[in-house]
Amino acid sequence: MLTQEIKIVMVGTTHPxxxxxxxxxxxxMCFSRLALVDPQCDIDAVAYARASGADHILDDCQFHDGLADAIADCNCVVATSARRRSLSWPESDPRGIAEWLQQQAAGSRAAIVFGPEHSGLSNDELQLCNRMVVIPTNPEFGSLNVAAAIQILCYQIFAHQHASNPVEEAEPQEPRANSAEVxxxxxxxxxxxxxxxxLDPQKPGQIMQRLRRLYLRxxxxxxxxxxxRGTLSAFDRRLER
Amino acid sequence: MLTQEIKIVMVGTTHPxxxxxxxxxxxxMCFSRLALVDPQCDIDAVAYARASGADHILDDCQFHDGLADAIADCNCVVATSARRRSLSWPESDPRGIAEWLQQQAAGSRAAIVFGPEHSGLSNDELQLCNRMVVIPTNPEFGSLNVAAAIQILCYQIFAHQHASNPVEEAEPQEPRANSAEVxxxxxxxxxxxxxxxxLDPQKPGQIMQRLRRLYLRxxxxxxxxxxxRGTLSAFDRRLER
Structure with a gap:
Protein backbone atom coordinates (compact mmCIF):
# COMPACT_ATOMS: atom_id res chain seq x y z
CA MET A 1 0.00 0.00 0.00
CA LEU A 2 1.37 3.39 -0.97
CA THR A 3 1.83 6.02 1.70
CA GLN A 4 -0.34 8.38 -0.37
CA GLU A 5 -3.26 6.02 0.17
CA ILE A 6 -2.99 5.96 3.97
CA LYS A 7 -5.10 8.53 5.78
CA ILE A 8 -3.80 10.16 8.93
CA VAL A 9 -6.67 10.90 11.31
CA MET A 10 -6.27 13.32 14.22
CA VAL A 11 -9.07 13.20 16.79
CA GLY A 12 -9.92 16.17 19.03
CA THR A 13 -6.61 17.96 18.51
CA THR A 14 -6.35 21.09 20.68
CA HIS A 15 -3.26 22.86 19.33
CA PRO A 16 -2.99 24.27 15.78
CA MET A 29 7.38 10.86 4.33
CA CYS A 30 5.11 11.06 1.25
CA PHE A 31 1.81 10.99 3.12
CA SER A 32 -0.83 13.47 1.97
CA ARG A 33 -4.29 12.64 3.29
CA LEU A 34 -5.14 14.33 6.60
CA ALA A 35 -8.52 14.05 8.32
CA LEU A 36 -9.49 16.01 11.44
CA VAL A 37 -12.20 14.69 13.76
CA ASP A 38 -13.77 17.35 15.99
CA PRO A 39 -10.69 19.57 16.20
CA GLN A 40 -10.69 21.88 19.23
CA CYS A 41 -8.83 24.66 17.40
CA ASP A 42 -8.68 26.47 14.08
CA ILE A 43 -6.16 25.84 11.33
CA ASP A 44 -4.59 29.24 11.76
CA ALA A 45 -1.35 31.04 10.96
CA VAL A 46 0.48 29.02 13.63
CA ALA A 47 -0.56 25.81 11.89
CA TYR A 48 0.67 27.06 8.52
CA ALA A 49 3.95 28.31 10.02
CA ARG A 50 4.65 24.89 11.54
CA ALA A 51 3.63 23.15 8.28
CA SER A 52 6.65 24.89 6.77
CA GLY A 53 5.63 24.44 3.16
CA ALA A 54 3.31 21.44 3.46
CA ASP A 55 0.40 23.87 3.03
CA HIS A 56 -1.51 21.72 0.54
CA ILE A 57 -2.06 19.08 3.19
CA LEU A 58 -3.75 21.64 5.43
CA ASP A 59 -5.68 23.14 2.49
CA ASP A 60 -7.03 19.72 1.51
CA CYS A 61 -7.69 18.23 4.94
CA GLN A 62 -11.11 16.84 5.64
CA PHE A 63 -13.32 17.51 8.66
CA HIS A 64 -15.50 14.92 10.32
CA ASP A 65 -17.92 14.64 13.22
CA GLY A 66 -16.83 11.56 15.07
CA LEU A 67 -14.21 8.97 14.24
CA ALA A 68 -16.72 6.54 12.71
CA ASP A 69 -17.42 9.04 9.94
CA ALA A 70 -13.73 9.66 9.25
CA ILE A 71 -12.94 5.99 8.76
CA ALA A 72 -16.21 4.88 7.15
CA ASP A 73 -14.48 4.26 3.81
CA CYS A 74 -11.46 2.43 5.32
CA ASN A 75 -10.86 -1.28 5.81
CA CYS A 76 -7.49 -1.24 7.61
CA VAL A 77 -7.69 1.02 10.63
CA VAL A 78 -4.84 1.35 13.09
CA ALA A 79 -5.28 3.05 16.47
CA THR A 80 -2.28 4.56 18.23
CA SER A 81 -1.94 4.28 21.95
CA ALA A 82 0.68 5.32 24.45
CA ARG A 83 -0.46 2.89 27.07
CA ARG A 84 -1.56 -0.69 27.43
CA ARG A 85 -5.27 -1.12 27.86
CA SER A 86 -6.95 -3.35 30.39
CA LEU A 87 -8.88 -5.00 27.57
CA SER A 88 -6.04 -6.15 25.38
CA TRP A 89 -6.28 -5.45 21.68
CA PRO A 90 -4.14 -6.93 18.91
CA GLU A 91 -1.06 -4.81 19.51
CA SER A 92 1.94 -4.19 17.28
CA ASP A 93 5.04 -2.05 17.30
CA PRO A 94 5.56 0.44 14.44
CA ARG A 95 7.58 -2.02 12.34
CA GLY A 96 4.91 -4.66 12.75
CA ILE A 97 2.30 -2.19 11.54
CA ALA A 98 4.46 -1.15 8.59
CA GLU A 99 4.73 -4.82 7.67
CA TRP A 100 0.98 -5.38 8.09
CA LEU A 101 0.08 -2.41 5.91
CA GLN A 102 2.56 -3.57 3.28
CA GLN A 103 0.78 -6.93 3.13
CA GLN A 104 -2.68 -5.48 2.48
CA ALA A 105 -4.19 -6.05 -0.95
CA ALA A 106 -4.05 -3.30 -3.54
CA GLY A 107 -7.13 -1.11 -3.31
CA SER A 108 -7.33 -1.40 0.47
CA ARG A 109 -7.98 1.83 2.30
CA ALA A 110 -6.05 2.40 5.48
CA ALA A 111 -6.15 4.96 8.26
CA ILE A 112 -3.95 5.60 11.28
CA VAL A 113 -5.76 7.30 14.13
CA PHE A 114 -4.23 9.61 16.76
CA GLY A 115 -6.09 10.79 19.87
CA PRO A 116 -6.22 14.18 21.61
CA GLU A 117 -2.99 15.52 23.13
CA HIS A 118 -3.90 15.02 26.75
CA SER A 119 -6.05 11.93 26.82
CA GLY A 120 -5.43 9.75 23.78
CA LEU A 121 -8.21 7.74 22.14
CA SER A 122 -11.18 6.61 24.18
CA ASN A 123 -11.99 2.92 24.51
CA ASP A 124 -15.02 3.43 22.28
CA GLU A 125 -12.83 4.94 19.57
CA LEU A 126 -10.27 2.16 19.95
CA GLN A 127 -12.97 -0.40 19.34
CA LEU A 128 -13.59 0.99 15.86
CA CYS A 129 -10.08 -0.04 14.81
CA ASN A 130 -8.53 -3.24 13.46
CA ARG A 131 -5.14 -2.99 15.08
CA MET A 132 -3.45 -1.05 17.84
CA VAL A 133 0.10 0.23 17.55
CA VAL A 134 2.15 1.16 20.60
CA ILE A 135 5.33 3.17 20.04
CA PRO A 136 7.93 1.94 22.54
CA THR A 137 8.92 4.73 24.93
CA ASN A 138 10.64 5.45 28.23
CA PRO A 139 8.53 3.69 30.86
CA GLU A 140 8.88 6.76 33.04
CA PHE A 141 8.06 9.35 30.36
CA GLY A 142 5.76 8.18 27.60
CA SER A 143 4.64 11.70 26.74
CA LEU A 144 5.14 11.73 22.99
CA ASN A 145 3.93 14.84 21.22
CA VAL A 146 1.16 13.88 18.76
CA ALA A 147 3.02 15.30 15.74
CA ALA A 148 6.16 13.44 16.89
CA ALA A 149 4.14 10.21 17.05
CA ILE A 150 2.86 10.88 13.52
CA GLN A 151 6.43 11.54 12.41
CA ILE A 152 7.64 8.22 13.83
CA LEU A 153 4.88 6.15 12.25
CA CYS A 154 5.06 7.88 8.87
CA TYR A 155 8.86 7.45 8.92
CA GLN A 156 8.61 3.78 9.83
CA ILE A 157 6.06 3.01 7.10
CA PHE A 158 7.96 5.02 4.48
CA ALA A 159 11.31 3.50 5.45
CA HIS A 160 9.82 0.02 5.33
CA GLN A 161 8.52 0.56 1.78
CA HIS A 162 11.76 2.21 0.77
CA ALA A 163 13.73 -0.78 2.05
CA SER A 164 11.52 -3.33 0.34
CA ASN A 165 11.15 -1.40 -2.95
CA PRO A 166 14.47 0.28 -3.60
CA VAL A 167 13.33 2.72 -6.27
CA GLU A 168 16.57 4.58 -6.66
CA GLU A 169 19.64 2.90 -7.95
CA ALA A 170 22.40 2.73 -5.41
CA GLU A 171 24.92 5.49 -5.88
CA PRO A 172 27.76 4.35 -8.10
CA GLN A 173 30.73 3.78 -5.87
CA GLU A 174 34.39 4.21 -6.52
CA PRO A 175 35.94 0.92 -7.62
CA ARG A 176 37.58 -1.04 -4.83
CA ALA A 177 41.28 -1.79 -5.08
CA ASN A 178 42.09 -5.39 -5.79
CA SER A 179 44.29 -7.50 -3.61
CA ALA A 180 47.38 -7.11 -5.83
CA GLU A 181 47.12 -3.32 -5.58
CA VAL A 182 46.67 -3.45 -1.83
CA LEU A 199 60.60 -0.23 11.41
CA ASP A 200 63.63 -2.30 12.36
CA PRO A 201 63.88 -5.17 9.81
CA GLN A 202 65.55 -7.30 12.50
CA LYS A 203 62.83 -6.64 15.07
CA PRO A 204 59.68 -5.69 13.19
CA GLY A 205 57.28 -6.61 16.00
CA GLN A 206 53.60 -6.48 15.04
CA ILE A 207 53.65 -3.08 13.38
CA MET A 208 52.95 -4.29 9.84
CA GLN A 209 50.24 -6.68 11.01
CA ARG A 210 48.49 -3.85 12.81
CA LEU A 211 48.72 -1.51 9.83
CA ARG A 212 47.46 -4.28 7.55
CA ARG A 213 44.49 -4.86 9.80
CA LEU A 214 43.68 -1.15 9.80
CA TYR A 215 43.87 -0.69 6.03
CA LEU A 216 42.27 -4.01 5.13
CA ARG A 217 39.18 -3.35 7.21
CA ARG A 229 51.11 5.46 -2.78
CA GLY A 230 51.58 9.14 -3.73
CA THR A 231 52.36 10.09 -0.14
CA LEU A 232 55.00 7.34 0.01
CA SER A 233 56.58 8.35 -3.29
CA ALA A 234 56.79 11.99 -2.20
CA PHE A 235 58.73 10.83 0.86
CA ASP A 236 61.09 8.77 -1.35
CA ARG A 237 61.76 11.77 -3.61
CA ARG A 238 62.29 14.07 -0.63
CA LEU A 239 65.01 11.76 0.72
CA GLU A 240 66.74 11.53 -2.66
CA ARG A 241 67.11 15.27 -3.02
CA MET B 1 25.65 1.21 24.16
CA LEU B 2 22.89 2.61 26.35
CA THR B 3 20.83 5.51 25.09
CA GLN B 4 21.78 7.44 28.23
CA GLU B 5 25.40 7.38 27.06
CA ILE B 6 24.71 8.90 23.64
CA LYS B 7 25.06 12.66 23.42
CA ILE B 8 22.70 14.62 21.18
CA VAL B 9 24.51 17.66 19.75
CA MET B 10 22.55 20.54 18.18
CA VAL B 11 24.70 22.98 16.19
CA GLY B 12 23.64 26.60 15.63
CA THR B 13 19.99 26.06 16.49
CA THR B 14 17.93 29.20 15.93
CA HIS B 15 14.57 28.40 17.52
CA PRO B 16 14.09 27.74 21.26
CA MET B 29 13.32 7.52 24.20
CA CYS B 30 15.56 7.45 27.31
CA PHE B 31 18.20 9.86 26.03
CA SER B 32 19.39 12.51 28.47
CA ARG B 33 22.61 14.21 27.35
CA LEU B 34 22.08 17.35 25.27
CA ALA B 35 24.92 19.60 24.03
CA LEU B 36 24.37 22.92 22.25
CA VAL B 37 27.04 24.31 19.95
CA ASP B 38 26.79 28.06 19.34
CA PRO B 39 23.01 28.25 19.77
CA GLN B 40 21.47 31.31 18.10
CA CYS B 41 18.72 31.65 20.71
CA ASP B 42 18.10 31.44 24.44
CA ILE B 43 16.59 28.53 26.30
CA ASP B 44 13.50 30.49 27.23
CA ALA B 45 9.92 29.87 28.33
CA VAL B 46 9.02 28.63 24.84
CA ALA B 47 11.73 25.97 25.09
CA TYR B 48 10.48 24.81 28.49
CA ALA B 49 6.87 24.76 27.28
CA ARG B 50 7.77 22.54 24.34
CA ALA B 51 9.92 20.30 26.59
CA SER B 52 6.65 19.43 28.31
CA GLY B 53 8.23 18.00 31.45
CA ALA B 54 11.68 17.06 30.15
CA ASP B 55 13.02 20.13 31.97
CA HIS B 56 16.04 18.38 33.47
CA ILE B 57 17.49 17.85 30.00
CA LEU B 58 17.38 21.60 29.36
CA ASP B 59 18.67 22.37 32.88
CA ASP B 60 21.67 20.06 32.40
CA CYS B 61 22.54 20.79 28.77
CA GLN B 62 26.11 21.76 27.95
CA PHE B 63 27.26 24.70 25.85
CA HIS B 64 30.23 24.61 23.48
CA ASP B 65 32.07 26.89 21.08
CA GLY B 66 32.46 24.87 17.92
CA LEU B 67 31.60 21.26 17.17
CA ALA B 68 35.16 20.00 17.76
CA ASP B 69 34.87 21.00 21.42
CA ALA B 70 31.51 19.31 21.86
CA ILE B 71 32.72 15.96 20.54
CA ALA B 72 36.33 16.04 21.79
CA ASP B 73 35.62 13.25 24.29
CA CYS B 74 33.66 11.08 21.83
CA ASN B 75 34.88 8.21 19.67
CA CYS B 76 31.71 7.35 17.72
CA VAL B 77 30.40 10.49 16.06
CA VAL B 78 27.43 10.39 13.70
CA ALA B 79 26.52 13.37 11.49
CA THR B 80 22.98 13.77 10.24
CA SER B 81 22.40 15.06 6.74
CA ALA B 82 19.35 15.64 4.62
CA ARG B 83 21.23 15.60 1.35
CA ARG B 84 23.84 13.64 -0.47
CA ARG B 85 27.25 15.29 -0.63
CA SER B 86 29.50 15.54 -3.63
CA LEU B 87 32.31 13.74 -1.85
CA SER B 88 30.46 10.79 -0.48
CA TRP B 89 30.91 9.85 3.15
CA PRO B 90 30.12 6.43 4.64
CA GLU B 91 26.35 6.75 4.74
CA SER B 92 23.80 4.73 6.69
CA ASP B 93 20.09 4.78 7.26
CA PRO B 94 18.78 5.13 10.84
CA ARG B 95 18.53 1.36 11.36
CA GLY B 96 22.09 0.90 10.17
CA ILE B 97 23.26 3.52 12.65
CA ALA B 98 21.26 1.90 15.46
CA GLU B 99 22.97 -1.38 14.62
CA TRP B 100 26.43 0.24 14.48
CA LEU B 101 25.96 1.95 17.85
CA GLN B 102 24.74 -1.30 19.35
CA GLN B 103 27.95 -3.01 18.26
CA GLN B 104 30.29 -0.51 19.92
CA ALA B 105 32.19 -1.70 22.96
CA ALA B 106 31.08 -0.78 26.45
CA GLY B 107 32.65 2.48 27.52
CA SER B 108 32.52 4.00 24.03
CA ARG B 109 31.30 7.58 23.89
CA ALA B 110 28.93 8.42 21.08
CA ALA B 111 27.40 11.62 19.74
CA ILE B 112 24.79 12.31 17.09
CA VAL B 113 25.13 15.74 15.53
CA PHE B 114 22.32 17.87 14.04
CA GLY B 115 22.93 21.06 12.06
CA PRO B 116 21.12 24.41 12.00
CA GLU B 117 17.48 24.47 10.87
CA HIS B 118 18.04 26.15 7.53
CA SER B 119 21.42 24.96 6.38
CA GLY B 120 22.35 21.67 8.04
CA LEU B 121 25.94 20.83 8.93
CA SER B 122 28.77 22.40 6.96
CA ASN B 123 31.22 20.19 5.11
CA ASP B 124 33.89 21.11 7.68
CA GLU B 125 31.63 19.92 10.49
CA LEU B 126 30.74 16.76 8.61
CA GLN B 127 34.43 15.97 8.31
CA LEU B 128 34.78 15.69 12.08
CA CYS B 129 32.42 12.71 12.13
CA ASN B 130 32.88 8.94 11.69
CA ARG B 131 29.56 8.15 10.04
CA MET B 132 26.78 9.97 8.26
CA VAL B 133 23.14 9.06 8.65
CA VAL B 134 20.53 10.09 6.11
CA ILE B 135 16.88 9.74 7.11
CA PRO B 136 14.96 8.62 4.03
CA THR B 137 12.43 11.28 3.01
CA ASN B 138 10.18 12.42 0.19
CA PRO B 139 12.56 13.30 -2.66
CA GLU B 140 10.45 16.41 -3.29
CA PHE B 141 10.19 17.56 0.34
CA GLY B 142 13.08 16.58 2.56
CA SER B 143 12.40 19.41 5.01
CA LEU B 144 12.40 17.51 8.30
CA ASN B 145 12.13 19.67 11.40
CA VAL B 146 15.30 19.23 13.49
CA ALA B 147 13.39 18.04 16.57
CA ALA B 148 11.49 15.60 14.34
CA ALA B 149 14.80 14.27 13.03
CA ILE B 150 16.01 13.84 16.61
CA GLN B 151 12.75 12.07 17.45
CA ILE B 152 13.18 9.62 14.57
CA LEU B 153 16.79 8.74 15.40
CA CYS B 154 16.19 8.45 19.15
CA TYR B 155 13.15 6.26 18.45
CA GLN B 156 15.07 4.05 16.04
CA ILE B 157 17.98 3.53 18.45
CA PHE B 158 15.68 2.93 21.42
CA ALA B 159 13.46 0.55 19.47
CA HIS B 160 16.48 -1.35 18.20
CA GLN B 161 17.79 -1.87 21.74
CA HIS B 162 14.31 -2.75 22.90
CA ALA B 163 14.05 -5.41 20.21
CA SER B 164 17.48 -6.98 20.53
CA ASN B 165 18.46 -9.22 23.38
CA PRO B 166 21.75 -8.01 24.79
CA VAL B 167 22.54 -11.45 26.18
CA GLU B 168 25.89 -11.95 24.53
CA GLU B 169 28.74 -9.81 25.67
CA ALA B 170 30.53 -8.01 22.88
CA GLU B 171 34.11 -9.13 22.38
CA PRO B 172 36.48 -6.93 24.37
CA GLN B 173 37.91 -4.42 21.95
CA GLU B 174 40.85 -2.07 21.96
CA PRO B 175 39.80 1.38 23.10
CA ARG B 176 38.83 3.68 20.27
CA ALA B 177 40.63 6.98 19.77
CA ASN B 178 38.55 10.03 20.61
CA SER B 179 37.90 12.90 18.26
CA ALA B 180 40.62 15.14 19.76
CA GLU B 181 43.25 12.42 19.21
CA VAL B 182 42.12 11.78 15.66
CA LEU B 199 50.52 18.54 -0.63
CA ASP B 200 50.73 22.06 -2.04
CA PRO B 201 49.32 24.38 0.68
CA GLN B 202 48.23 26.76 -2.09
CA LYS B 203 46.43 24.06 -4.07
CA PRO B 204 45.50 21.30 -1.63
CA GLY B 205 42.66 19.89 -3.75
CA GLN B 206 40.62 17.20 -2.00
CA ILE B 207 43.54 15.15 -0.74
CA MET B 208 42.98 15.80 2.96
CA GLN B 209 39.22 15.26 2.66
CA ARG B 210 39.82 11.91 1.01
CA LEU B 211 42.35 10.83 3.62
CA ARG B 212 40.00 11.99 6.40
CA ARG B 213 37.20 9.95 4.90
CA LEU B 214 39.40 6.88 4.74
CA TYR B 215 40.68 7.11 8.32
CA LEU B 216 37.41 8.27 9.89
CA ARG B 217 35.46 5.36 8.47
CA ARG B 229 51.79 9.15 14.70
CA GLY B 230 54.99 7.15 15.14
CA THR B 231 55.41 6.75 11.36
CA LEU B 232 55.03 10.51 10.92
CA SER B 233 57.52 11.32 13.69
CA ALA B 234 60.10 8.92 12.20
CA PHE B 235 59.82 10.80 8.92
CA ASP B 236 60.28 14.13 10.76
CA ARG B 237 63.42 12.84 12.49
CA ARG B 238 64.83 11.40 9.26
CA LEU B 239 64.57 14.80 7.58
CA GLU B 240 66.23 16.55 10.50
CA ARG B 241 69.31 14.32 10.44
Missing part, protein backbone atom coordinates in the same frame (compact mmCIF):
# COMPACT_ATOMS: atom_id res chain seq x y z
CA UNK A 17 0.82 23.95 15.92
CA UNK A 18 0.43 20.19 16.23
CA UNK A 19 -1.79 20.04 13.16
CA UNK A 20 0.77 22.05 11.17
CA UNK A 21 3.68 19.96 12.43
CA UNK A 22 1.73 16.81 11.54
CA UNK A 23 1.26 18.07 7.98
CA UNK A 24 4.99 18.72 7.68
CA UNK A 25 5.83 15.30 9.15
CA UNK A 26 3.43 13.62 6.72
CA UNK A 27 4.78 15.42 3.66
CA UNK A 28 8.40 14.52 4.47
CA UNK A 183 49.66 -5.79 -1.46
CA UNK A 184 51.85 -3.50 -3.58
CA UNK A 185 50.90 -0.65 -1.26
CA UNK A 186 51.85 -2.72 1.80
CA UNK A 187 55.27 -3.56 0.29
CA UNK A 188 55.89 0.09 -0.51
CA UNK A 189 54.75 1.11 2.98
CA UNK A 190 57.06 -1.40 4.62
CA UNK A 191 60.10 -0.23 2.58
CA UNK A 192 59.24 3.31 3.49
CA UNK A 193 58.94 2.61 7.20
CA UNK A 194 62.27 0.79 7.18
CA UNK A 195 63.86 3.68 5.35
CA UNK A 196 62.54 6.22 7.85
CA UNK A 197 63.86 4.12 10.69
CA UNK A 198 60.43 3.47 12.16
CA UNK A 218 38.83 0.02 5.46
CA UNK A 219 37.97 -1.57 2.10
CA UNK A 220 40.31 0.78 0.23
CA UNK A 221 39.28 2.16 -3.13
CA UNK A 222 41.70 2.33 -6.05
CA UNK A 223 41.70 6.10 -5.73
CA UNK A 224 42.69 5.90 -2.07
CA UNK A 225 45.49 3.48 -2.87
CA UNK A 226 46.76 5.98 -5.43
CA UNK A 227 46.77 8.77 -2.83
CA UNK A 228 48.51 6.60 -0.23
CA UNK B 17 10.98 25.69 20.52
CA UNK B 18 13.11 23.20 18.63
CA UNK B 19 15.50 22.83 21.56
CA UNK B 20 12.56 22.19 23.90
CA UNK B 21 10.94 19.73 21.48
CA UNK B 22 14.29 17.96 21.12
CA UNK B 23 14.53 17.55 24.91
CA UNK B 24 11.04 16.05 24.99
CA UNK B 25 11.82 13.74 22.07
CA UNK B 26 15.02 12.59 23.79
CA UNK B 27 13.35 11.92 27.13
CA UNK B 28 10.58 9.81 25.57
CA UNK B 183 42.21 15.51 14.88
CA UNK B 184 45.78 15.80 16.23
CA UNK B 185 46.78 12.98 13.90
CA UNK B 186 45.21 14.77 10.92
CA UNK B 187 47.11 17.98 11.74
CA UNK B 188 50.37 16.07 11.97
CA UNK B 189 49.63 14.19 8.73
CA UNK B 190 48.89 17.41 6.88
CA UNK B 191 52.14 19.06 8.08
CA UNK B 192 54.01 15.96 7.03
CA UNK B 193 52.47 15.86 3.55
CA UNK B 194 53.26 19.53 3.03
CA UNK B 195 56.81 18.96 4.17
CA UNK B 196 57.31 16.04 1.78
CA UNK B 197 55.97 18.16 -1.06
CA UNK B 198 52.98 15.87 -1.68
CA UNK B 218 38.12 3.00 9.87
CA UNK B 219 37.10 3.80 13.47
CA UNK B 220 40.76 4.07 14.56
CA UNK B 221 41.84 2.66 17.90
CA UNK B 222 44.15 4.58 20.22
CA UNK B 223 46.86 2.04 19.49
CA UNK B 224 46.57 2.59 15.75
CA UNK B 225 46.74 6.34 16.19
CA UNK B 226 49.97 5.83 18.15
CA UNK B 227 51.46 3.75 15.33
CA UNK B 228 50.42 6.24 12.65
Missing amino acids: GNIGAAARAMHT ESFFSHLQQNLERSGF SDLTRNEINIL | GNIGAAARAMHT ESFFSHLQQNLERSGF SDLTRNEINIL
